[in-house]
Amino acid sequence: MDNHDLKIVPVAALRVQTEGDTILPEASSEFVLTPYIEDLTARALAYLEVGYAVHLAGPAGTGKTTLAFHVASKVGQPVTLINGDDEFASSDLVGRDSGYRKSKLIDNYIHSVLRTEENMNTVWMDNRLTTACQNGHTLIYDEFNRSRPEANNVFLNVLEEKILNLPGLRRSGEGYMEVHPNFRAIFTSNPEEYAGVHKAQDALIDRLITINVGHFDRETEISIVMAKSGVGLPDAETIVDIVRELRGLGVNNSRPTIRACVAIARILAHRGACAQANDLVFRRTCRDVLDVDTARVTRNGHSLMPQKVEEVIQKVCTQEMKHARSQNKRRDRRGA
Ligand SMILES: Nc1ncnc2c1ncn2[C@@H]1O[C@H](COP(=O)(O)OP(=O)(O)OP(=O)(O)O)[C@@H](O)[C@H]1O
Ligand SMILES: [Mg+2]
Structure with a gap:
């Protein structure tokens, strides 16, 4: 990965996010490391190192997003960020046909014959999950339970079989992709009783190691x-x-x-x-x-x-x- 593509984001000020960009998180001067945060970080990091996806669950303002970025910075791989969204479909995570690319050839060689040929190619747009799986990034899926559970089904194979199912429409390759061995995932969620939050499917929760995060000491x-x-x-x-x-x-x-x-x-x-x-x-x-x-x-x-x-x-x-x-x-x- 070319370092010019990386965006440096201070951990305690996370709002900078540009579509499609990869992030290299870095602690800002405001970032605080106390034994409480060190303990959470060490636990999350160990689970990721063993190969599990980590789920930071807790109420608003308990430092989940900041912790996710801090842990990701310790993993050392570039970070891809997805924010949970009720409007999401699987295609928003993995990619989709973004329409057709039209190329036109006009053969004017023989003056009297004007031959026109049009080619329609499906253009596949990889989305962030696909990019992260392909390049071995650390994925932060912030507030993942704001997305509807069916949109998150794609994670079941990613986390268990390490395979990303891509719809047959992806012409440029097979219908599936092997997940890069460096790929890691950190999920965060707010409690189910919060407005705009869905109950996550048991099968997904079963594949994650959940750390319940409460208020800071x-x-x-x-x-x-x-x-x-x-x-x-x-x-x-x-x-x-x-x-x-x-x-x-x-x-x-x-x-x-x-x-x-x-x-x-x-x-x-x-x-x-x-x-x-x-x-x-x-x-x-x-x-x-x-x-x-x-x-x-x-x-x-x-x-x-x-x-x-x-x-x-x-x-x-x-x-x-x-x-x-x-x-x-x-x-x-x-x-x-
Ligand atoms: N280690 C830290 N050092 C400095 N500031 C921190 C640290 N952890 C959290 N904060 C600050 O505390 C506030 C809450 O943290 P954060 O946004 O990570 O919480 P959250 O659990 O993700 O909240 P929400 O559920 O509302 O998204 C933020 O302003 C964040 O910058
Ligand atoms: Mg948050």
Whole structure:
């Protein structure tokens, strides 16, 4: 593979994706590696090395996509990315006839005879799965259960028999293709109860090794917040603790996610505010960012969320102030 074809994508900022391009993932300066992430990475990598496809399953914001790219970067092969889509058919994965190529020959040699010959050739467009299987790429199939299960049937042979079935229409070769021995696949999925998500077929799940990914541990969340916003440790701790406390309260235990922590921290840094209960900018920002599950936590039809956010801010800030004071006292005693 010619390196000029490769696109370098920082792992923690994954949105760059151009149709048909191959990706060479690379960790950005914001990428955080803690024991929690190292453990997940080592497990996923080992399963891939043995030859299994890995499935990272978990709620929104638990770092599945980022982890998939990080693990893929460790595999060292170029990466092909597919995003699950309800509109997908198998042909979107493997390829299809993209119409006809018309070539025209006009024989004008003998002036009186004008011979015209038209050739219609079927043009086969390989899609990303075919390209990945052929070249031994690491395939990341992000949110694969957004595609309808029947579109994903093509993976059953790819993962088990290492054969990609191509419809007979592919004129340029056989109806099937052997999968390159370096081909590896990482799937990610959101829980079935999420909107727009399908239940994956048992036969496919049976061929994958599923790692259930939950929310990051506290240490990892704090490190991510600091890396992605530039706020200091005390502010990052306060923000993360508020979000973790609210996560435990709501009906939807997966929200607010790390994205809310990062958003609050970035806004604080931008506005020069501090994560303290007496900082009005901080409290306002928390209310705006965190008051998303309004309809879910209610009493007598009224949302309890703004009140809950205020209570949790007070509670966490008081705890953290006490903790900081006792730390200072201990330091003073040691210094004295
Ligand atoms: N190791 C890490 N270092 C730095 N940032 C990270 C790391 N892991 C995840 N993040 C950040 O956390 C956020 C959530 O991560 P990611 O998008 O990978 O989660 P996800 O589980 O794929 O979420 P969704 O299901 O909504 O797609 C992103 O902003 C991402 O950049
Ligand atoms: Mg994702």
